[in-house]
Amino acid sequence: MLCKTTLYRLFIAACFMVACLVLPVTKANAQDNSNIKKLIGIAEDYRTRMPAEKLYLHLDRPYYTTYDTLWFKAYLFNASTYSASKQSAKVYVELVNDSSRVVNRFAIPMHSGLGEGYLALDERVPDGTYTLRAYTQWMQNFGEDVFFSKQFYVGKPADQGSWLISEQHQLKTTADGNQINLALRLSSLSKAVIPYRDIEVRLLEGKKTAFKGNFLTNDAGTTEASFNISPKTDTRKLSLQITDKLTKNKYSIPFYPGGQMQDIDLQFMPEGGNLVAGLPSRVGFKAIGEDGLGIDIKGIVKDRSGAQVAAFSSAHNGMGSFNITPQPNEIYTAEYILNNVKHIATLPAASAAGISLKVDNLSSPDSVFADIVATKDAPIVNQRYNLMVQSAGGVYMGVSFKSLSGPNTVRLAKSGFMSGIVSFTLMNEANRPVAQRRVFIDQHDRLNLEINASQNSFLPKDSVAISLNVRDASGQPAIGSFSASITDDSYITNTPDADNIVSCLLLTSELKGHVENPAWYLAGNSAEKAAALDNLMLTQGWAGFDWAQAVLPVKEPAFKPEPNNRLTGNLRNLFNKPVKDAKLNFFTVSKKYGVLVMDTISNAKGEFAFENLPIFDTISYTLRVNNKKDKASGATINLDLFKPADVTANNIRLNPWYLNLNDSLMRGYFNRPQAPRYQGIDMSEVKGKLLKEVKIKADKPAVSIAGYSGFVTKEIFEKELIEAGKTTLFDLLSRKYRNFGIGYLYAESALSKPLMHTEPSLVMGISKVAEVVVDSTNTCIVAGICTTIDPPSDAQTAIDFVKTIGADDVKSIRIVEGLKLFIVVTTRGGHGYFTKSSHNVLAYRPVPYCLPKQFYRPKYSVSNTAINTPRPTLHWEPNLVTDKKGKATLSFFAADKPGRYTVTIEGTDMQGNFGRQTTSISIAAQAAAAGKTEAAK
Structure with missing residues (x-):
């Protein structure tokens, strides 16, 4: 079956051949079909080489507390077809705090564009504003704007003194x-x-x-x-x-003095891209407050003489537009009053000559008008231009103009477009874009999700069954994958205008910057929302297909696709030349997974690949390369390791939940009774009775080795050493402990004073590192100066060792303090100081996977009369699959008290159709009727 996007593109191609979409209002010049076909070929070739992806995560609720679990379902699409992306078999998920630091990173496996996971918000996640960011390695080729990103609060429970x-x-x-x-x-x-x-x-x-x-x-x-x-x-x-x-406890609050110090960022964006002297233009604007959100504003535009030429007033979230005809050599300024203080902002300068592109998407319910006007300058007017109309789904059409000697208006039927952002780009003879404008076309063709409860009334602790019936825009049953969240309205306030699968895929995934309440634009069909949506298109550019990039020479993408769980890399010799026909062994030993061994051969470019690796949650691997004679090779292994995207500071500064809180539901949520918590124990996985915690107090572990004794004060474990790769131990220790290094001023022992010495030594602050014990071996053994009592150390040997051994050749490091300070190193090979950093052996630890886990579902019985723990999320179902009749069912247990629940279901058929729906269910001491299904958001 062809997906909806493919059908649209076939229809558009057919229309283009017979020119059924192009209805000129004023006569356009003859079309040059060969040049149009060339541009279409460039666009299609670029999409083939660089197929964009769209990613959406459905979260179970909008905010959390420490010790909660965040549940999510991931949907990954090919941006052109809205079918499952074939570029990526894994999605990287990051939890970023308000200091732009990643506090957790993991990957989830994707199958047919679908994946699921969870994030335990344990004691390592203090209260604050966080951003959940998700992307594929391939998406990094298109910039951070195409990533999925969602801000939310993590609050502090009342029992933590909030x-x-x-x-x-x-x-x-x-x-x-x-x-x-x-x-x-x-x-x-x-x-x-x-x-x-x-x-x-x-x-x-x-x-x-x-x-x-x-x-x-x-x-x-x-x-x-x-x-x-x-x-x-x-x-x-x-x-x-x-x-x-x-x-x-610390509480941090964004602070804005206001008054005369209130700062507004007012930006002006001319339609088409530039103001041109003598040509009428529409100018979009957006006023952004100190918190990064839109702020209402109004003012006037003046020329250099002080005469008013236009007035402006924001219509929605600080955005609006006004008309102006700029004059040659004129400077225009915008004036607005804020807190009784006059502010002035300068409009972009107008070009003396150029082209104006205006697109009208509002005046007609069934047509879009594109109007192109140029100044009378011969070099501009007498060029050939091409107007290309396209979206993420492909090129809709192209119109070629031999010259722009007069007004040129093209009318397009809206029925020929699929829902989403449509881009109009005017290209010059060199196939470079000179003007661009985006509009939003909405065909209101979402999936229709009908949600029904199994009966008219429910009691506390009842088993609640819900049926889902899904049909497409034509009324036909739809087979698809959906995720469902049931939340308790006593604790959770669901915002209907928050981003969802529809607004994300059609709108926010293709816009730069933050969009406030994106679902608001797509709910209903009012003139107010249509105008606000058009202003949004004027002020926030598209982050998807770029003609300027498409016409450039082909370049190798900086980030490779990951169509399966794979590991790739290359081999280089001492002269940095490729090593071909070398044999690589790839193995791991795990108590949980047993032994895994794989091998492959490098190609003529020295490249190698291990494809379709088993998916483990956490594991480390060892790679070894041998030559043709199966002897250790001198080749260096270079892995194509995942490089995380940089984290840029979030300009949106939301007030924390605890500031000036008037939301009684949110206060009740953070103040709800908390279940017992035990560090390292997931209470949902406990079977039977949990015994009381017994705390064992113990001193720091004692170490007695190679003539030295003391207590472990610091330790570096295998995971961190593997992640450090070929970083030397000296660099790793210096980076981790600022007082570690090489010095001449140090104390020999805890009983001596620091003195200046003529020979350098490893030091921790002013304490000498008396010895680096490697696999129970002293430096004195290497130097041949050992005695049976108080073995002397060879400081230079210790320095040479930590400066040459790679971190991934070591299993653990312990810093031990006693009468003397010493370091205990355990290597992988166990060869002590004779361990050499091997170029042909490499340890590798991938980003850990988060594998699916069953959402906890309490079961009630007559004998179970205990009060149920409050559950903000009563049920989470990530795999709700409709059959060929478009039907699916789910069930859950109601809580032990009367209340009202919100059911949210969203998903897709992976064929270009998606939808979302909510409904409500009431639980009462006596039977209560299920709420009516609300309109789709």
């Missing part, structure tokens, strides 16, 4: 500068005030402290502070940090 903070402030301009009068009120999650608490308040500009003070709350839990800030302060980097001096 606070609610109310903050108010005023900005007063004085002779000494800008004075901030700050008032804080602290309370618990149960709204009880926090009286007589010592706190520290810091005002930070990035990492720089602008103000610090200690304060005591009064009997009402409040305190006040006053301080001055410089007018040069970057208000986009300010934050308040409040520290509870009793518990050491």
Whole structure:
């Protein structure tokens, strides 16, 4: 069966051949079909070489607390066809904190474009704002804008001493500068005030402290502070940090002084790309506040003489547009008033000559008009131009103009387009884009998801069955894969305008920057939303197909596809030449998985590949290369290792959940009773009765080896050593411990004073590393100077060893402190100081996989009368597959109290169709009717 996208493209191709889509309002010049076909060929060749991907993750709920588990389903598409991507068999998932640091990274396996996983938000994930980022290695070729990204809160449960903070402030301009009068009120999650608490308040500009003070709350839990800030302060980097001096808990809040210091970033984007003198133009604008979100604004545009030439006012989320005809050599400025302060922004300069491209998608319900006008300059007017109309699905059509001597308007029937962003690009004779405009076409052709409960009423702890019936836009049953989340409305507030599978695939995946409440644009069919969506197209560019890139000479992609779980690389000799016909062994030994051995031969370029490796959650491998005679080769193994994408700072600074909180549901969620927790134990996997925890207090492990004794104070384990690769032990230790190095000033033992010495030694601070014991071998054995009592060390031998041995040749490192400080190294080969860093052997530890896990489903019985633990997510079903009749069912147990649940189901048939639907279910002490299905979001 052909997917919907393919059918659209066949239809468009047929229409192009008979020119049924091109309906000129004013007569366009004759078409040059050969040049159009050439451009279509360039575009199709580029899509074949560089097929783009789209990725969406469905999360079980919008926010979490520490100790929760985040569940998700991943959908990976070929961007042109919305079928399963063949480029990637794994997706990398990262949890990024508000300091732009990755706190967790793992991969999930993808099968036919589908995958699932979970993220345990354990004690290593403190409260704060996090970003869940997901991408494939192949997607890195297209830039970070095409990654999936979602911000959410991780809150602190009440039993960890969580606070609610109310903050108010005023900005007063004085002779000494800008004075901030700050008032804080602290309370618990149960709204009880926090009286007589010592706190520290810091005002930070990035990492720089602008103000610090200690304060005591009064009997009402409040305190006040006053301080001055410089007018040069970057208000986009300010934050308040409040520290509870009793518990050491820290609370960080974005801080915006407001008033005369309020900072607005006002950007202007002319339609088509440029303002051209003498040609009417529409200019889109977006006003962005200090928190990175849109802010309403209005003002006027003046020329150099001060005369008003236009007025502007934002319509939605700080975005809007206005019309202007710029004059030659004129400078235009925009003026707006904010907090009684006049601000001025300069519009882009107008070109003296050029082309204007205007696309009207609003005035007609069934047609799109593209209007091209050029200045009278002969070099511009007398060129040949091509207007190309295309989307992620391919090129719709092309129109060639021999000249632009008059107005040229093309009308296109909307019925010929599939839903999504459509790009109009005007190309010159050199096939370079000179103007571009994007519009959004919505055919309202989503999958129709009908959700029904099995009965009209449910009681607490009932088994609730839900049926799903899916049909496509034509009413035919649809076979597809869907994910379902059932959340408790007592704890979770679901935002209907948040990004979902429809808004992500059609809208946000092809736009640069942050889009606020993207689902709002696609809900309903009002003129207000259509105009707002058109302004969004004007102000936030497309992140997908790029004509300027497509017409360039072919280059090898920087990031290779991963069509299966594979490992590739190359072999090089001492002269950096390829090593061909070498044999590589690839093996691992694991108690859990047994022995795995594979081998392959390098090709003429020295390249090798191990394909279709088994999928393990965590494992390490060893590679060894031999020559044709099966002897150790001198070749160096270079692996094509996964290189994570850089993390750029998120400009969206959301207020934390605990600031000025008025949402009673969210407060109840963070204040709900918590189940017992034991570090390292997943309570959902415990069968039977869990015995009481027994804490065993023990001293640091003692070590007595090679004449030295002491206690282990620091340790580096195998995983970190493997990840360090060929980094020398010296570099690894220097990087990990800042006081490690080579020095002349040191103390010989714990009983001696530091003195200057003539010979260098390894040191930790001012303590000499008395010995580096390698596989129970002393340096004195190597130097031949050993005695039976207090063996002397050869400092230079120790230095040479740690500077030459690679980290991946070592299994563990222990730093031991006693009367003397020494380092214990255990190598892989066990050959002590005679271990050599082998070029033909390499340890490899891939990014760990997160394998699917069953969502915990409690079972109730007559004898089980215990109160159920509150469950914000009552059920998560990632694999809801409809049959040939478009039907599927799922079931779950209701909680032990009356309430209202939200059921959210979304998914795709992997044939170009996708959809989302929500409904509600009521649980009462007496039977309650299931809620009516709401409109699709």
